[in-house]
Amino acid sequence: MVATFVRWTWMRAVLHNGWWLVTSVYLVVDAGLSPAELVLIGSVQSAFALVFEIPAGVVADTISRKWSLVISQLLMGTAMLATGLVTSFPAILATQVLWGISWTFASGSDVALITDELDDPASINLVLARAARAQLTGAATGLVVLGLLAWSTRRDVTIVIAGIAMAALAGYLALRFTEDNFVPTRSRRWAASWSTFVRGVTLVRRSRAILLIFAATFLVNGASDAAGRLTQKQLFDLGLPTAPDPIVWFTALGVIGLVLGAVVLRLATRRINGDHARTDYALAAVVGVLGMLLLGFARNAVVGAIAVVLLNGIVTPLTRVISTIWVNARTSADVRATTHSFLAQLEYLGEITCGLAISTLAAVGTVPLAFSACALLFAVTAVLMRRRRLTTCL
Template sequence: MVTVFIRWTWMRAVLHNGWWLVTSVYLVVDAGLSPAELVLIGSVQSAFALVFEVPAGVIADTISRKWSLVISQVLMGTAMLATGLFESFPALLATQVLWGISWTFASGSDVALITDELDRPEEINLVLARAARAQLTGAATGLVLLGLLAWATRRDLTIVIAGAAMAALALYVAFRFTEHNFVPTRTARWSASWSTFRRGVTLVRRSRAILLIFAATFLVNGASDAAGRLTQKQLLDLGLPSAPDPIVWFTALGVTGLIVGAVVLRLVTHRINGAHAATDYALAALVGVLAMLLLAFAADPIIGAIAVVLLNGIVTPLTRVISTIWVNARTTADIRATTHSFLAQLEYLGEIVCGVTISAIAQLTTLPLALTACAVLFAATAVLMRRSPGDPAVGDLH
């Protein structure tokens, strides 16, 4: 099951990240969206995902993690495909909202499924770290393959092809995934769902460590999401060459960041599973401060590109894998997907609150000042994690 799960993680990363590379350029170059519209899409998308996240997690914990993933794949593929059919802001907003909703059926369900199917607690953190590396190498592959396809054909066509392939990946989940160690609720599902939700809330309220990582996730994800949506615009404004096609430059930049990320995760796999998790999270946030300031005040696209590599190669992969392992170690099988859904909710909430704020800054002032605001959020995260007494990740495991 581990091999099947890793392969699925890799294939999904190929399609998702390659699609987003092409889509991010499509939204700026073909659809002509403004910086404020780009960030607003993320905020509205997150608002809908926020509403759907916990119900989707509860469904996974009471009915099926496997079939939650199948639903996710179908919705995700539909949203991705539809993106390439429109250029108007309202239509693109709708496709991205559906895309956000699709992720709610996967976030938490995937980690919960592999954790319970593996049923070896001493090995699951290494499996999750391995899955994170597979996601990065798959993403790099997707950037190259779909980036080249977009360059050789058309961006909108590439987007449609990636969406169709993502929907088809639901068949892989349906026929290759197993769910032997999960017992669905057969009767009184609404009552059981409410009970699952309440147990998840109780766990979170009693765990100082989970509350800490939730707060950090809120800040980091808000900063990372806003910055990720502004990166292409800032690099183009800095004078990124228009020949060859910008998609080629963004492909090379994305692949570089993902390779750096895979190497970094390989080097710190055992460290982030121990007593240094909070420190490593704080250090990653400080790298985020540096990356945002470099990108905001870069004199040329080369400096801006270095900043993007730091963000995508160090900050994003480290904070995500640490938060996933941190939460996964502190929950139980019966509410595992629900607890991870709570974590995802904090991600979406950060995207909404921080995204709207940064969108307003970009609209009312300048793009560099909006990126500086992202740096402030990363700085606040570093302070929060460093002020934690010792490392809650160690003392709150049981």
């Protein structure tokens, strides 16, 4: 089951990250969206995902984690495919909203499924770290393969092909995944769903460690998502070469960042599984401050590219893996997917709240000012994670 899970994680990362590489350029070059529109898409997408996240998590805890993932793949593939067929802002917004909804059926369900099927608390953190590394190497593969495909054909064609392949991956899930250790609720499902939700809330409220990680996730994800949607525009403004095709440059940047991320996770796996997770999270936040300021005030595309590699290769993989492992270790099997859905909700809340604020700064101010706001959020996170009074619970 572990090998199957890691293989699926790799394949999903190939398609999703390769698709987003091509789509991020497509939105700027082909659709011509403004910086404010790019960030607004993230905020609206997150608002819809926020609404669907808890029901999706409760469904996974009461009906099936496996079939929640199958639904996610089908919806995700549809959204990805549709993106390549439209260029107007309202239509693109609709496709990204559908993508956000699709992800709610997967967030938490995948971790809950492998945790319960493995049924080995001593090794699950190592398995999750292994899956995270597979996600990074898969993402690097996707950037190269789909980037080359977009360069040799067309961006919209590549986007459609990636969407079809993602939907087809649902078949792999349905055939290869097992769900032997999960007992679905057979009767009074609405009552059971509400009970699951209440138990999840109670668990979170009583755990200061989970609440701290939730707060850090809110700040970090809000800053990262907003900055990620401005990165392509910023690099173009800094003079990123247009020959060869920009896809080539973004592919190279993405691969370098992902390879660095895989190395960082490899080195940090034992620390994450031990007593150093809080310190590593704080250090990642400090690197986030430096990366955001470097990207916002870069004088040329080379400096901007270095900042992007730091953010994608150190900050993003470390903060995400640490958050997932710490929450997973502090929840129980009956509410595991629901609790991870709570974590995802904090991510979406960060994207909505911080994204709207940073979108406003980008629209009425300057892009460097928007990146400075992102750096401030990372700075607050670093301070929060290092305060002894709040972090002794970790």
